[in-house]
Amino acid sequence: MKKKILVLGGGPCGLSAAWELSRYGHDVAVIEKESRVGGLCITNEYKGYRFDLGGHRFISKNKELVENVCEMMGDELLTADRKSVILLKGKTFDYPLSAKDIFLKMDIWTNLGAFTSYLIATVSKVVLQKKDISFEDWIVNRFGRTLYNLFFGPYTEKLWGISPKLISTDWASQRISLLNLKDVLFRLFKLKKVTPRTYAKGYFYPKKGIGQMFDIMSEEISGMGGKIVLNAAVSRIQVNNNNVKSVCYTQHGVTRTIDCDAVISTIPLTDLVKAFPGHLTQDVIQHTALLKFRSVRFLNILVDLPDISDNTWMYVSEGKYITTRIQEPKRRSPFSAPEGKTSVMLEIPCNENDEIWNCPKESLLNRCLADLKELGIDIQEKVIDCFTTSVTHGYPVYSLDYAMHRQKLFDFLDRYENLITCGRQGTFLYIFMDTAMEMGITAAQNLMLDNVCKKVDVQLMRSEKELIEATSVTA
Numbered sequence: 001m002k003k004k005i006l007v008l009g010g011g012p013c014g015l016s017a018a019w020e021l022s023r024y025g026h027d028v029a030v031i032e033k034e035s036r037v038g039g040l041c042i043t044n045e046y047k048g049y050r051f052d053l054g055g056h057r058f059i060s061k062n063k064e065l066v067e068n069v070c071e072m073m074g075d076e077l078l079t080a081d082r083k084s085v086i087l088l089k090g091k092t093f094d095y096p097l098s099a100k101d102i103f104l105k106m107d108i109w110t111n112l113g114a115f116t117s118y119l120i121a122t123v124s125k126v127v128l129q130k131k132d133i134s135f136e137d138w139i140v141n142r143f144g145r146t147l148y149n150l151f152f153g154p155y156t157e158k159l160w161g162i163s164p165k166l167i168s169t170d171w172a173s174q175r176i177s178l179l180n181l182k183d184v185l186f187r188l189f190k191l192k193k194v195t196p197r198t199y200a201k202g203y204f205y206p207k208k209g210i211g212q213m214f215d216i217m218s219e220e221i222s223g224m225g226g227k228i229v230l231n232a233a234v235s236r237i238q239v240n241n242n243n244v245k246s247v248c249y250t251q252h253g254v255t256r257t258i259d260c261d262a263v264i265s266t267i268p269l270t271d272l273v274k275a276f277p278g279h280l281t282q283d284v285i286q287h288t289a290l291l292k293f294r295s296v297r298f299l300n301i302l303v304d305l306p307d308i309s310d311n312t313w314m315y316v317s318e319g320k321y322i323t324t325r326i327q328e329p330k331r332r333s334p335f336s337a338p339e340g341k342t343s344v345m346l347e348i349p350c351n352e353n354d355e356i357w358n359c360p361k362e363s364l365l366n367r368c369l370a371d372l373k374e375l376g377i378d379i380q381e382k383v384i385d386c387f388t389t390s391v392t393h394g395y396p397v398y399s400l401d402y403a404m405h406r407q408k409l410f411d412f413l414d415r416y417e418n419l420i421t422c423g424r425q426g427t428f429l430y431i432f433m434d435t436a437m438e439m440g441i442t443a444a445q446n447l448m449l450d451n452v453c454k455k456v457d458v459q460l461m462r463s464e465k466e467l468i469e470a471t472s473v474t475a
């Protein structure tokens, strides 16, 4: 039976859900707050340059998804290999962190410190039965304090804006690839064949930036009869008993209501819950307030040079620099800059309305150019222009008890039978675009088959406490 389904949010998850539903002939409308689709995966064009919101790349273990994306993109999809490095203390280290590199590039004292602190950590774990409560414990118990202080701690604190003592171990268990220093040593001296956790080097990337993927997907949805409603911010969900009957959104200052048979929501979980004002208990309000998102500001610099380096990503661990990652978009696609020119993008984590968020573009540029110079990238004299972009919901903050707060919100929403929340913001899960797309497609299929699987099986896809994609020091 043809259903009228509303998809809230037009990012990768929402569009994938709408795409799947449209393929099966359902009546679909995507309600998107911004003036364009793509969510975190948009690409901005400026003076012939293209910048994503923090350079994206597409990889997936799901063959069907990859095939569908390749078919949809045709010749517009490029393949590339990534080469990433960590810039630290004037040296360049391999990314993922390689034991050989640490051993060869760090001085004898650091190497000795790393080894001793690893031994101390290993012994205390056994003797004192140390448990992993926080991200800091997780790393120190496996790698020792020296490597924590050098690589993991400062980066993590900068990324999340809170002490790693207050960050859940979930983030570490899904993001850190080296099991422990013992594996590192075995691998270094080839004493044992340790199966390395795979690290995806090759990736897909559209010629005109990651946003091209979702522009094309949105055209396909429209072509199949689906509606994309832009500049439409969802403000309220109207229910009848345990069913959502309609959704209200504000578009150009006017509030409109649209009826539906079912809803797939990909807007931030906290905002979705707030859209049920008359139904919230004090308890639910409190859990909502305790789930926070970390924002990111991107400094996009147009550079009058043909190239800067051959690195796709340069990770910056030290806390004295405000950026976490530096990228050269041309490394993903040559169409990211005009012929003979290049560009640089810096990811700068912050909180909405803090000093960095409000910092004038010129001051941010001056500060970052000085930092880049110290890091060995001197482009001061070659800057053509710059602009900044920003996202409020860059990362769900995995505080120590985030999973409990999130579960309370899932429990609250669970009573509405024809509503499912999914996607990165909708499930408060640190997932990549491929998982967001899979989640959207699975949510759509589940809905078409009258909820054959439990909502939670869709919502917590790939949230196992194992590595999502092998990376090492940071993610």
Ligand SMILES: Cc1cc2nc3c(=O)[nH]c(=O)nc-3n(C[C@H](O)[C@H](O)[C@H](O)COP(=O)(O)OP(=O)(O)OC[C@H]3O[C@@H](n4cnc5c(N)ncnc54)[C@H](O)[C@@H]3O)c2cc1C
Pocket: 008, 009, 010, 011, 012, 013, 014, 031, 032, 033, 034, 037, 038, 039, 040, 041, 053, 054, 055, 056, 057, 058, 059, 232, 233, 234, 235, 266, 267, 268, 271, 296, 347, 393, 394, 395, 422, 423, 424, 425, 426, 431, 432, 433, 434, 436
């Ligand atoms: C810096 C950075 C780098 C990344 N790099 C990669 C990468 O290389 N590879 C990768 O696979 N993934 C990467 N990701 C993750 C990827 O961007 C996300 O996994 C993906 O965008 C999640 O899709 P989504 O649809 O779930 O959420 P989103 O992309 O956040 O989409 C949610 C949509 O909902 C809309 N919305 C919000 N509130 C409302 C409302 N009230 N009403 C209507 N609409 C609303 C938003 O405008 C948005 O369009 C990166 C993320 C960041 C922050």
